[in-house]
Amino acid sequence: MTAIKVIKVIGTSAESWEDAAREAVRRAGESVDDVRGIEIEKWTATVEDDDITEYKVTSEIAFPVREREQ
Template identity: 65%
Template sequence: MAAVKIIKVLGTSTESWEDAAREAVAQASSTVENISGIEIEDWTASVEDGEITAYKATVEIAFPVQNE
């Protein structure tokens, strides 16, 4: 059985929560190899003057532990 490591990454977007989650995965994939799945832990947003200005997605990213 393989071991899996999970990290949390916060993605942000001015467009949507879905884009924020995609951004989290895109940023993580630049330094993490073999991402095998994600789980959205939380959706939040920044608000100014009654309008959402930034969507935020806290994403748990899973990838296999590498034996060196």
């Protein structure tokens, strides 16, 4: 049986929400192994002078819990 752990990660991008989601997965993968899924909770953006300057996604990243080594 596999247990799954979920962490909340906010990804950002100057290009798009899709790039922000990819950034969230990439950054999570730097500190956890075997990322298995992402669920986007919220899509937001920073607006300056009537233009979007930064896309943001608040996401939950899922990965398996590792068993302790004996």
